[in-house]
Amino acid sequence: MEEHAKPLGLPANQTEIADDGTVGRYTVPVLHDSSTGKAISDSTRIIEYLHEAYPDTPRIIHPETKTLAVAYEHTVLKNVVLHIYATITPRVGSFMSPEDEIKYREMVNKNAGVDHTELVANKEVVEGMWKKAEEGLTLLDGYFRMAKLKFGPESEGVKGGFLEGSKPALADFSLGGFLIWMKHGLGETDEQWKRIESWNDGRWAKYLDAMKPYSEIHE
Amino acid sequence: MEEHAKPLGLPANQTEIADDGTVGRYTVPVLHDSSTGKAISDSTRIIEYLHEAYPDTPRIIHPETKTLAVAYEHTVLKNVVLHIYATITPRVGSFMSPEDEIKYREMVNKNAGVDHTELVANKEVVEGMWKKAEEGLTLLDGYFRMAKLKFGPESEGVKGGFLEGSKPALADFSLGGFLIWMKHGLGETDEQWKRIESWNDGRWAKYLDAMKPYSEIHE
Numbered sequence: 259m260e261e262h263a264k265p266l267g268l269p270a271n272q273t274e275i276a277d278d279g280t281v282g283r284y285t286v287p288v289l290h291d292s293s294t295g296k297a298i299s300d301s302t303r304i305i306e307y308l309h310e311a312y313p314d315t316p317r318i319i320h321p322e323t324k325t326l327a328v329a330y331e332h333t334v335l336k337n338v339v340l341h342i343y344a345t346i347t348p349r350v351g352s353f354m355s356p357e358d359e360i361k362y363r364e365m366v367n368k369n370a371g372v373d374h375t376e377l378v379a380n381k382e383v384v385e386g387m388w389k390k391a392e393e394g395l396t397l398l399d400g401y402f403r404m405a406k407l408k409f410g411p412e413s414e415g416v417k418g419g420f421l422e423g424s425k426p427a428l429a430d431f432s433l434g435g436f437l438i439w440m441k442h443g444l445g446e447t448d449e450q451w452k453r454i455e456s457w458n459d460g461r462w463a464k465y466l467d468a469m470k471p472y473s474e475i476h477e
Numbered sequence: 478m479e480e481h482a483k484p485l486g487l488p489a490n491q492t493e494i495a496d497d498g499t500v501g502r503y504t505v506p507v508l509h510d511s512s513t514g515k516a517i518s519d520s521t522r523i524i525e526y527l528h529e530a531y532p533d534t535p536r537i538i539h540p541e542t543k544t545l546a547v548a549y550e551h552t553v554l555k556n557v558v559l560h561i562y563a564t565i566t567p568r569v570g571s572f573m574s575p576e577d578e579i580k581y582r583e584m585v586n587k588n589a590g591v592d593h594t595e596l597v598a599n600k601e602v603v604e605g606m607w608k609k610a611e612e613g614l615t616l617l618d619g620y621f622r623m624a625k626l627k628f629g630p631e632s633e634g635v636k637g638g639f640l641e642g643s644k645p646a647l648a649d650f651s652l653g654g655f656l657i658w659m660k661h662g663l664g665e666t667d668e669q670w671k672r673i674e675s676w677n678d679g680r681w682a683k684y685l686d687a688m689k690p691y692s693e694i695h696e
Contacts, residue, residue, distance in 0.1 A: 273626050302627045321634025322641040325624040326545040326648055332620065333548060401551065405544040407492050408521045415540025422541040429545055 259284035271299040318427045331432040337394030339436050341387050344370035346443035399458035419468055426472050434469045437462055478503035490518040537646045550651040556613030558655050560606050563589035563596055565662035618677035645691050653688045656681055
């Protein structure tokens with residue numbers, strides 16, 4: 259990232275730590291707003307910038323949820339994403355050129371501490387990973403169900419099925435982003451993805467369906 | 478609880494499961510509003526009721542935070558409270574009559590699966606419990622710090638040091654409630670409590686100080 263971003267004058271992400279321990283790592287997404295000349299790194303900071311620069315557009319950050327959304331994202335990471343990181347992430351390489359895929363897989367295998375080809379061959383270990391991810395998703399499902407029980411299914415902020423109400427907001431884009439990463443990593447027709455769609459009374463399939471209008475790319 | 482609540486016509490808490498597995502358990506707090514004749518159980522439902530019945534009073538439930546606050550409370554429970562449940566809870570008995578304390582300690586020892594007197598004698602085990610609770614509090618401190626880093630220390634919802642902004646709201650009363658439970662369980666002058674007050678740059682001492690105006694009992 260650094261060799262591409264630096265010549266373009268794009269900044270490092272100051273909320274991440276570089277490999278050498280210094281603050282600031284070059285990451286995507288990074289925004290260059292040609293109307294104002296500003297360049298911003300880190301997805302949350304980009305959203306905050308857009309809210310400030312274009313106040314008449316829909317807001318997805320509610321001030322009251324800032325710390326809670328940080329906590330929620332970490333809960334999803336710890337209870338779901340980390341368990342299956344080693345089995346999903348290398349698959350993302352299939353969207354790259356063959357040369358890039360080789361480099362990418364080497365990097366991911368190093369991060370995950372396990373060779374992906376060997377891992378996939380060990381069905382029992384992969385099953386165990388998915389078992390833990392299922393427990394994690396069931397925990398998240400429980401939060402939705404408990405809020406429904408405590409506040410009522412038709413109460414403001416609960417009805418609509420998103421985390422923050424009837425429209426997706428910051429924490430929803432964390433959860434939705436991880437689900438989309440799982441779906442595209444596995445592939446829509448993959449057996450494991452079909453299983454996930456059936457978990458928790460189909461909550462995750464319905465959630466992504468509701469997220470669709472907000473996750474399309476307009477060119 | 479049941480023998481006291483039932484004759485008064487107070488309802489069971491429908492968000493909890495009774496010992497026999499049926500939905501509804503008699504818990505405190507329970508509210509009887511003599512102005513309207515309504516009786517409500519479960520602290521969250523009581524707040525929701527008060528918001529609806531008295532709309533001109535300050536609100537502590539923001540709709541966007543309902544599911545996130547449920548998730549956050551569970552994060553505090555799992556990462557902090559559960560680790561030290563067995564060492565704090567029996568101490569609460571010291572606020573009761575000697576006869577009640579005996580009964581109470583028996584119940585808590587059964588729930589915790591360990592005898593409190595034996596536990597306290599085993600300093601190493603208790604140290605280990607507090608080590609885990611400290612890790613949990615450091616995780617929660619990290620959420621505050623990450624929000625400050627991502628959104629800026631002066632941004633709305635971050636400044637003020639509460640979870641939901643410059644005034645405490647639902648998730649703050651969860652976190653604050655657990656901290657108060659720890660403080661009063663241990664006692665203000667307890668060595669362990671003094672240690673907690675020094676953790677994470679004094680965040681928890683400052684947090685409870687800021688919470689003070691909102692946690693006083695007006696008779």
